[in-house]
Amino acid sequence: MSRMRGAAGTQRSGAWRACLMTAGMLAGLGGGAVAGSAPGALASAAGARVALAAGARVALPSPVPTWTRYDTDDGPARSAVTVPVRIWLAGRAPAAETRFITAASTPGNRAYGRYLTPAQFSARFGTTPAQVAAVERWARSAGLRVVSATAHYVAVSGTAPKLSSALDTSIHAYSNVTGGSVTGYAPVRGISVPASIGADVTTVTGLDSYSLASGPAGSAARAMPSPKAPARAGGSPWASFACSHWWGQHVSSIPRADGRTKAPDAVCGYTPRQLRSAYGVLAGSGRGATVAIVLDGSLPTMLADANRFFRSYHLPGYARGQFTVNTGPGFAASCHGASDLPEEPLDVETAHIIAPAAKVVYVAANCSADPQVQQQNLLDAETRIVDRHLADVSTESFSIVENGDFTQATAAAWTKIFQQGAAEGIGFNFDSGDGGDDGGAGVTFPASDPWATAVGGTTLEIGRTGAVTGELGWGDNGAQENAAGTGYQQAPPGTFEQGSTGGRSILFAQPAYQRGVVPASLATDHGKLPAGREVPDIAADASPMTGWMIGFTTPGSGYGTQIEGGTSGASPIVAGLEADAKQAARHAIGFANPLLYDLRGTAGIRDIVPAAPPALTLAPDCYNDPVKPNPACLVTLGPDSSLTEARGYDDVTGIGAVTSDFIAALARRSMVASGGRCGTCGAAGL
Numbered sequence: 216m217s218r219m220r221g222a223a224g225t226q227r228s229g230a231w232r233a234c235l236m237t238a239g240m241l242a243g244l245g246g247g248a249v250a251g252s253a254p255g256a257l258a259s260a261a262g263a264r265v266a267l268a269a270g271a272r273v274a275l276p277s278p279v280p281t282w283t284r285y286d287t288d289d290g291p292a293r294s295a296v297t298v299p300v301r302i303w304l305a306g307r308a309p310a311a312e313t314r315f316i317t318a319a320s321t322p323g324n325r326a327y328g329r330y331l332t333p334a335q336f337s338a339r340f341g342t343t344p345a346q347v348a349a350v351e352r353w354a355r356s357a358g359l360r361v362v363s364a365t366a367h368y369v370a371v372s373g374t375a376p377k378l379s380s381a382l383d384t385s386i387h388a389y390s391n392v393t394g395g396s397v398t399g400y401a402p403v404r405g406i407s408v409p410a411s412i413g414a415d416v417t418t419v420t421g422l423d424s425y426s427l428a429s430g431p432a433g434s435a436a437r438a439m440p441s442p443k444a445p446a447r448a449g450g451s452p453w454a455s456f457a458c459s460h461w462w463g464q465h466v467s468s469i470p471r472a473d474g475r476t477k478a479p480d481a482v483c484g485y486t487p488r489q490l491r492s493a494y495g496v497l498a499g500s501g502r503g504a505t506v507a508i509v510l511d512g513s514l515p516t517m518l519a520d521a522n523r524f525f526r527s528y529h530l531p532g533y534a535r536g537q538f539t540v541n542t543g544p545g546f547a548a549s550c551h552g553a554s555d556l557p558e559e560p561l562d563v564e565t566a567h568i569i570a571p572a573a574k575v576v577y578v579a580a581n582c583s584a585d586p587q588v589q590q591q592n593l594l595d596a597e598t599r600i601v602d603r604h605l606a607d608v609s610t611e612s613f614s615i616v617e618n619g620d621f622t623q624a625t626a627a628a629w630t631k632i633f634q635q636g637a638a639e640g641i642g643f644n645f646d647s648g649d650g651g652d653d654g655g656a657g658v659t660f661p662a663s664d665p666w667a668t669a670v671g672g673t674t675l676e677i678g679r680t681g682a683v684t685g686e687l688g689w690g691d692n693g694a695q696e697n698a699a700g701t702g703y704q705q706a707p708p709g710t711f712e713q714g715s716t717g718g719r720s721i722l723f724a725q726p727a728y729q730r731g732v733v734p735a736s737l738a739t740d741h742g743k744l745p746a747g748r749e750v751p752d753i754a755a756d757a758s759p760m761t762g763w764m765i766g767f768t769t770p771g772s773g774y775g776t777q778i779e780g781g782t783s784g785a786s787p788i789v790a791g792l793e794a795d796a797k798q799a800a801r802h803a804i805g806f807a808n809p810l811l812y813d814l815r816g817t818a819g820i821r822d823i824v825p826a827a828p829p830a831l832t833l834a835p836d837c838y839n840d841p842v843k844p845n846p847a848c849l850v851t852l853g854p855d856s857s858l859t860e861a862r863g864y865d866d867v868t869g870i871g872a873v874t875s876d877f878i879a880a881l882a883r884r885s886m887v888a889s890g891g892r893c894g895t896c897g898a899a900g901l
Contacts (some may be wrong), residue, residue, distance in 0.1 A: 647717060777842075
């Protein structure tokens with residue numbers, strides 16, 4: 216499962232050379248930007264600073280959200296509206312920083328793997344006191360109140376009219392935001408700052424906000440008394456349903472569909488041992504590495520729940536000190552009970568399944584009902600990871616549709632943190648989403664950021680021995696049985712239910728590692744647009760039809776287990792495997808995309824192609840949830856809305872799926888690329 220946000224609120228969804236990798240990775244598509252821009256010439260989506268007139272003002276990334284198109288513009292916001300914003304600082308040498316992280320992330324470059332500690336990064340590329348002072352002076356001269364300053368930004372606040380004047384925009388009030396009787400505000404055009412501080416500022420965030428009547432995001436958990444689905448009642452031509460403990464264990468008779476009268480029953484939920492076998496994980500995998508998990512809120516029983524879950528499978532849970540929680544300053548007491556369920560246990564337990572000897576730090580973001588504030592809180596959590604080098608690799612299951620809540624201004628701030636992570640050898644993984652093409656709504660951010668790894672999904676068939684017997688791109692299409700039990704409510708394949716999200720970014724140009732790999736038809740939308748960043752990069756198991764078990768306590772309901780999956784389960788799988796590869800390579804993998812794309816055609820990546828005919832499975836309902844009272848569902852596996860698997864790169868699985876050889880293949884390539892050097896392994900005591 217992954218959380219996906221758009222303007223309407225929360226939905227359930229989930230050959231590389233140094234000379235090629237330039238600042239074109241970060242160039243946005245707006246404002247006439249093109250891929251392959253010269254270093255430092257970053258366009259609006261990633262922090263462009265284009266002089267409007269000599270000695271006048273410098274344009275910044277656009278803060279105009281698309282949700283304003285659907286609501287009532289009530290005109291300029293009045294002085295009673297106070298707007299808190301962050302003015303993000305560029306640092307002392309942004310162009311040199313880009314060159315450094317490009318070299319450090321490029322296999323074969325002499326500087327590959329030569330990462331910096333946070334202190335070294337700050338000394339070489341960090342914000343200077345003069346930059347902070349200059350921005351603070353300007354803010355006060357514009358009538359704004361300086362609230363605080365950090366190594367990354369100056370926080371200020373001011374009335375809507377004063378901020379509008381200071382940034383040369385107009386902040387308007389909106390009503391009926393997100394279709395309810397709630398209010399918000401947002402700028403109606405781009406922003407700029409005086410040329411005197413233009414070189415010091417990257418972006419400004421916090422200029423738009425709206426309240427949601429529905430409260431904090433998240434979803435209620437379903438406690439399952441048993442991983443085994445109940446048998447179907449008699450009198451139906453359908454055979455009694457019994458979920459399979461491995462793929463193909465049980466096969467049921469079905470009313471004829473696509474010429475077939477039998478289908479394998481969906482899995483009961485893979486066990487930790489089955490996942491470890493499928494992905495080549497050993498008991499000591501991940502030793503010496505640390506995985507960070509970022510979500511909002513925190514489940515007080517998480518460690519106890521995880522250890523209880525692993526004990527039930529006669530496996531070691533987290534050893535003393537192996538799992539820690541980092542909440543950061545100002546974490547609200549109420550957020551300790553406001554965890555994202557089942558997201559948090561899915562990520563925490565999956566990370567331990569895949570990297571059993573690695574440390575895991577749960578980096579908790581403050582919780583908020585305001586989507587913009589929540590974005591800010593999550594970015595604060597990511598910032599703690601790079602400022603304190605909390606981990607070698609991070610995974611986060613938080614998706615926002617690019618053309619929904621997210622603005623170019625906000626994206627630019629996230630990019631700055633990902634770039635610092637790349638300089639320090641920290642990789643960031645995000646779920647690509649669980650909505651297929653989302654009805655044309657677009658891909659999700661932060662997964663679409665060129666400095667992050669977007670993880671898509673597959674349907675993983677694990678056989679009786681623990682070996683993979685087949686794998687498809689993730690797309691679940693359901694046809695429920697009719698009332699008489701003699702056929703289907705809709706002709707199979709029925710309705711698209713969920714699947715791996717992919718497609719072309721509207722924020723970012725095509726990164727160098729995707730050139731010559733992603734088909735031009737995808738990158739350019741069949742020649743209609745400049746080449747853009749394509750999502751996902753790589754894939755792992757995600758379909759609930761081949762999901763895995765997790766266990767956790769639901770406040771007020773007690774402990775239970777259930778089947779889970781989604782690309783938010785695939786992301787910690789990949790992050791855990793990267794932690795395992797760090798152990799094998801004896802140095803952190805860091806920003807992994809260039810290395811991942813270099814693995815195409817090796818045993819570490821399985822190229823996923825369409826099945827002909829598409830595979831079928833029988834499930835208790837179209838989401839493989841035996842607790843729901845829905846009629847049985849015949850699920851056609853593979854077709855993913857308008858997205859299609861293909862040989863080579865595709866927009867369902869990226870370059871392909873990770874395999875049982877992935878750990879060794881990634882480690883070998885990384886060691887060869889670094890000339891066998893250890894890099895900075897152990898620099899942060901990891």
